[in-house]
Amino acid sequence: MPTYEYECIKCGLRFEKQQSIKDESLKECPECHGDVKKIISGGGGFILKSAGAGNSASAKSCSLETTGRTCCGATSRCGKPACGD
Ligand SMILES: [Zn+2]
Numbered sequence: 001m002p003t004y005e006y007e008c009i010k011c012g013l014r015f016e017k018q019q020s021i022k023d024e025s026l027k028e029c030p031e032c033h034g035d036v037k038k039i040i041s042g043g044g045g046f047i048l049k050s051a052g053a054g055n056s057a058s059a060k061s062c063s064l065e066t067t068g069r070t071c072c073g074a075t076s077r078c079g080k081p082a083c084g085d
Contacts, residue, residue, distance in 0.1 A: 010034025 002021065007014045008029035017026055029036050064070045064077060072078055 005039040006036040007039050008032065008034050008036050014039070 001018050003016050003018050004025070005014065005016050006026055006029075008031065011029060011032045011034060013029055013031050015030065019026075025038050026036055028034070069075060070078055
């Protein structure tokens, strides 16, 4: 289940909440009951791959043979999908 991060507009409280994708966003701060906004951090590894323009990037192949480094900067194959084939 993904964890969403929220910030209270009123008191500045930041908190995290585990929610299903199907759940509605929180709207109220647990401390002051002010309005909260969802923070899109992108740091949790929760990336929507179907979000449009990313399709060409995911098709890039591993460049180890030509540059000595893989697409992720390692000097050997890392086994991630882009390097796997
Ligand atoms: Zn608050």
